[in-house]
Amino acid sequence: MTIAPGKHLDRDRDAMAREFYRRLAETGTAATTRCARCGTTRFPPRSRCADCDAPTEWIELPRTGRLQAFTTQERALRYGAPTVLVLVELGDAVLPGVVDGPIEALTIGDEVELAAERVEELGLSLCRFRPAARP
Amino acid sequence: MPVYALAAQRYLHDHGIEPAAVAELAVRLRERAARNPRAELRDPLTVDDVLGSRVVCPPIHKLEAAPWSDGAAAVIVCSQELARQRGWPGAALTGWGEAHDDANFIPFGRDLTRYPWIGQATEDALARAGRTRDELDVLEIYGAFAPAELMTYEAMDLCEPGGAAAAVARGELENVNLSGEIFEQLTGRAGERQLAGPQAGLVQAEHGLMNGAAVAVLEASG
Numbered sequence: 150m151t152i153a154p155g156k157h158l159d160r161d162r163d164a165m166a167r168e169f170y171r172r173l174a175e176t177g178t179a180a181t182t183r184c185a186r187c188g189t190t191r192f193p194p195r196s197r198c199a200d201c202d203a204p205t206e207w208i209e210l211p212r213t214g215r216l217q218a219f220t221t222q223e224r225a226l227r228y229g230a231p232t233v234l235v236l237v238e239l240g241d242a243v244l245p246g247v248v249d250g251p252i253e254a255l256t257i258g259d260e261v262e263l264a265a266e267r268v269e270e271l272g273l274s275l276c277r278f279r280p281a282a283r284p
Numbered sequence: 285m286p287v288y289a290l291a292a293q294r295y296l297h298d299h300g301i302e303p304a305a306v307a308e309l310a311v312r313l314r315e316r317a318a319r320n321p322r323a324e325l326r327d328p329l330t331v332d333d334v335l336g337s338r339v340v341c342p343p344i345h346k347l348e349a350a351p352w353s354d355g356a357a358a359v360i361v362c363s364q365e366l367a368r369q370r371g372w373p374g375a376a377l378t379g380w381g382e383a384h385d386d387a388n389f390i391p392f393g394r395d396l397t398r399y400p401w402i403g404q405a406t407e408d409a410l411a412r413a414g415r416t417r418d419e420l421d422v423l424e425i426y427g428a429f430a431p432a433e434l435m436t437y438e439a440m441d442l443c444e445p446g447g448a449a450a451a452v453a454r455g456e457l458e459n460v461n462l463s464g465e466i467f468e469q470l471t472g473r474a475g476e477r478q479l480a481g482p483q484a485g486l487v488q489a490e491h492g493l494m495n496g497a498a499v500a501v502l503e504a505s506g
Contacts, residue, residue, distance in 0.1 A: 190393075191392075191393060192392050192393055193392070199386040199387070200386075217290075217294070217396070218290040218291070218293045218294045218297075218396060219290070219293065220286050220289035220290050220293060220341050220342050220343075221286075221341065221342060222285060222286050222289075222341050223340060223341070234286045234290070236290055236392070236396075241393075242392070242393055243392045243393040244392070245392065252342060257293070257294070257297050
């Protein structure tokens with residue numbers, strides 16, 4: 150299955166999204182873009198910098214990061230409670246993903262590790278995170 | 285809704301705000317609604333009612349969320365001269381502003397509790413109108429959820445970051461969100477809720493997912 154180009158996305162953005170998911174599926178690592186001129190890292194990836202319009206370059210993000218915020222939703226197509234929706238600070242970027250609940254077990258700042266999850270129905274790997282292994 | 289909830293969680297966390305302080309906003313807004321016969325939900329609420337309501341999307345309770353409602357509105361725009369000739373009540377649009385974050389969706393990677401585009405739209409509208417915040421007699425500000433509304437007050441520089449809940453609890457911001465009747469207020473038709481001769485008002489609306497804002501300054505057109 151392929152992702153149909155969204156009506157509101159230009160072709161460039163669609164290509165950047167495809168590259169993100171390709172890398173995630175093939176390497177298990179999340180990547181995004183950094184401006185080659187001003188060095189600003191943004192997520193989602195973009196071919197040009199939103200701040201200075203210079204071309205960007207791909208960078209790999211670390212696999213471990215910290216919870217910026219999290220919540221659950223009682224009704225959802227895919228990830229209803231107790232699955233927890235999270236924002237994770239991964240290096241210089243913040244990525245959305247999911248963590249297994251219960252929500253009560255989590256605290257802002259918890260260290261989590263990316264564990265890409267293959268979803269056959271979508272033909273994609275998505276960002277699932279797990280509590281980072283304690284050293 | 286999870287986007288608002290994620291922001292709300294950070295808001296409470298970053299500023300050490302108690303859930304009861306957020307619930308207080310819903311209670312106060314309901315008090316105003318109770319006085320407006322055209323409001324949809326008019327039964328009085330207590331902080332305990334709000335905190336005891338279902339947690340729809342943590343930390344947001346059901347009674348801190350706007351209900352699903354159908355509504356309709358019409359705005360007639362004409363010259364002041366025509367309105368006077370016909371004897372139509374009217375308010376003058378004297379300032380407007382619109383601003384958007386550069387992300388076309390959720391602005392990941394920013395401070396989840398700050399919305400500078402709301403501040404920009406507010407500044408632009410006030411500058412066009414030649415008004416200051418202190419000169420505003422009545423403000424109507426959009427809040428899909430109570431925590432988002434508090435963060436919007438702060439983004440509009442009506443109080444300091446993290447200070448909106450405390451300001452509401454102290455009974456400040458009394459001229460904000462009286463009951464959605466800014467036009468009635470500025471045209472002297474708000475019945476028992478009428479303020480004494482308000483001259484300048486401001487309305488703020490959100491578009492996108494808290495990533496864009498539109499603001500207008502309306503003035504009594506005597």
